[in-house]
Amino acid sequence: MANITSNTEAQRLTFWERIYLPEIAKGLGLTLKQMFKPKFTRQYPEERWIPEGSYRGRPVLVQEEDGERCVACGLCSRVCPALAIEVRAAETDKEKERYPEKFEINMLRCIYCGFCEEVCPEEAIVMSKDYELVFGSQEEGIFGKEKLLVPVAQLQERLEFLRQWR
Amino acid sequence: MSTTELIIVLVQAGILVNLMLVAAAYMVLAERKVAAWIQNRIGPNRVGPWGLFQSFADVIKLYLKEDVVPAAADYKFHLLAPIIAIGVAVTVFAVIPFTPPLEIDGTLYTLTMTPNMNIGILAVLAMTSVGVYGVALAGRSSNNKYSLMGGLRSSAQMISYELSMGLAIVGVVLIAGTLNLVEFINWQSQNIWLIFLQPFGFILFMVTALAETNRAPFDLPEAEPELVGGYHTEYSGMKFGLLYLAEYANILASSCIMAALYLGGWDAIPFLDDAAILGFPATSILMVVIGHVAFLTKAFALVFVFIWIRWSLPRFRYDQLMNLGWKILLPLALANVVLTGLGVYFFS
Numbered sequence: 001m002a003n004i005t006s007n008t009e010a011q012r013l014t015f016w017e018r019i020y021l022p023e024i025a026k027g028l029g030l031t032l033k034q035m036f037k038p039k040f041t042r043q044y045p046e047e048r049w050i051p052e053g054s055y056r057g058r059p060v061l062v063q064e065e066d067g068e069r070c071v072a073c074g075l076c077s078r079v080c081p082a083l084a085i086e087v088r089a090a091e092t093d094k095e096k097e098r099y100p101e102k103f104e105i106n107m108l109r110c111i112y113c114g115f116c117e118e119v120c121p122e123e124a125i126v127m128s129k130d131y132e133l134v135f136g137s138q139e140e141g142i143f144g145k146e147k148l149l150v151p152v153a154q155l156q157e158r159l160e161f162l163r164q165w166r
Numbered sequence: 167m168s169t170t171e172l173i174i175v176l177v178q179a180g181i182l183v184n185l186m187l188v189a190a191a192y193m194v195l196a197e198r199k200v201a202a203w204i205q206n207r208i209g210p211n212r213v214g215p216w217g218l219f220q221s222f223a224d225v226i227k228l229y230l231k232e233d234v235v236p237a238a239a240d241y242k243f244h245l246l247a248p249i250i251a252i253g254v255a256v257t258v259f260a261v262i263p264f265t266p267p268l269e270i271d272g273t274l275y276t277l278t279m280t281p282n283m284n285i286g287i288l289a290v291l292a293m294t295s296v297g298v299y300g301v302a303l304a305g306r307s308s309n310n311k312y313s314l315m316g317g318l319r320s321s322a323q324m325i326s327y328e329l330s331m332g333l334a335i336v337g338v339v340l341i342a343g344t345l346n347l348v349e350f351i352n353w354q355s356q357n358i359w360l361i362f363l364q365p366f367g368f369i370l371f372m373v374t375a376l377a378e379t380n381r382a383p384f385d386l387p388e389a390e391p392e393l394v395g396g397y398h399t400e401y402s403g404m405k406f407g408l409l410y411l412a413e414y415a416n417i418l419a420s421s422c423i424m425a426a427l428y429l430g431g432w433d434a435i436p437f438l439d440d441a442a443i444l445g446f447p448a449t450s451i452l453m454v455v456i457g458h459v460a461f462l463t464k465a466f467a468l469v470f471v472f473i474w475i476r477w478s479l480p481r482f483r484y485d486q487l488m489n490l491g492w493k494i495l496l497p498l499a500l501a502n503v504v505l506t507g508l509g510v511y512f513f514s
Contacts, residue, residue: 031477
């Protein structure tokens with residue numbers, strides 16, 4: 001029992017620490033040094049952040065020269081945990097035989113989980129780098145094919161990322 | 167007092183009040199900028215170059231806000247509190263001598279409102295004590311427990327620290343032998359800045375001034391994490407703005423008083439006779455300008471120290487605050503008075 005030393009705050013501090021003033025001066029010195037260090041702020045609207053390929057932004061449909069890759073299998077709609085995707089299939093004369101007549105993603109419901117991209121057998125729906133999503137009404141939040149289709153050239157980085165890591 | 171004199175004083179008062187309020191508004195910007203720099207950020211920079219018009223944007227915003235008064239609040243006192251707060255804060259500036267007197271055609275004019283008030287520093291202490299009423303009434307009349315707590319803490323804190331502040335001032339009063347702020351500065355420009363004779367008193371005054379103006383590390387009346395906004399929780403619109411400006415006006419007033427009492431006021435070069443070195447008569451327009459710049463430089467340097475301290479130190483606990491005030495600062499201030507008294511007795 002005799003060996004137990006109490007280490008209350010008052011006993012651990014030395015005399016100079018208990019006067020406060022030298023310690024306060026040290027603290028002030030630290031903050032003064034910080035004032036002249038480089039700033040971390042990004043000037044957002046002028047200086048935008050460009051995400052890496054691994055970033056899961058707005059889901060988009062891959063568009064090739066002759067239209068979308070999507071074959072309207074409906075797996076994405078099926079797997080979507082937020083029930084954000086609605087697909088209506090129709091037939092086409094092309095080799096793939098089916099295409100989505102209507103493809104809508106409700107961006108108010110989307111949770112950017114990326115399951116649609118993961119489940120897609122055709123690599124037809126991928127997550128883009130687009131993170132600036134603004135709309136003025138609930139109706140505007142439902143993105144149809146005209147907003148979802150993005151040329152494949154713009155999505156190369158994401159497609160390469162998927163091939164390497166998935 | 168003739169009509170001309172009255173008009174001159176009123177014009178002076180108008181200019182002074184407006185300048186002071188603009189300065190207080192800019193101190194809010196300075197506070198935000200310094201806080202940002204210390205935290206490795208940039209701070210407001212959208213309104214005007216380097217965010218210089220942010221203060222005006224803030225004031226316009228405050229004017230356009232709805233003025234909400236809680237249904238259960240005591241309306242009269244709720245309205246009175248910000249008026250007292252800002253009124254008292256502004257009144258202190260009437261005593262502060264910003265510039266040396268100016269000689270025109272053999273008559274001495276001074277740009278201070280009450281140039282030779284013989285109880286200058288006592289008037290300042292009296293006015294700052296009245297300032298407690300603003301905060302305490304704001305807390306009491308809001309009918310909100312957090313506001314009440316803030317008001318109570320503020321009054322307890324101000325009463326505790328006022329003693330030490332008064333005693334810290336006694337030290338310099340003993341040495342200079344006057345209560346008049348103009349004579350204080352004259353004494354310092356002829357002899358030596360009082361900070362060199364009373365460094366300890368200066369630190370005491372600085373600490374108590376931090377407590378008097380409710381600044382960190384003594385900002386218990388506001389204490390955001392515990393008391394929401396403290397005494398101004400239930401204030402909105404320009405009433406809140408007035409309480410906020412009064413706080414900054416108090417900081418500026420404290421800085422000006424420290425500059426006048428300890429840092430030689432308008433005396434630009436310590437230890438030496440400015441007018442003799444620069445070769446101008448002491449009451450010429452040039453010396454007035456130099457003196458004015460010197461005074462304001464000192465005052466705003468001290469304002470920067472206030473802001474700097476706020477963003478460096480954490481807040482005291484309430485019992486620590488009271489311990490520091492009564493058990494440490496008060497005895498130290500008393501010891502300072504005794505030692506200074508002995509020094510004055512033996513060396514003069």
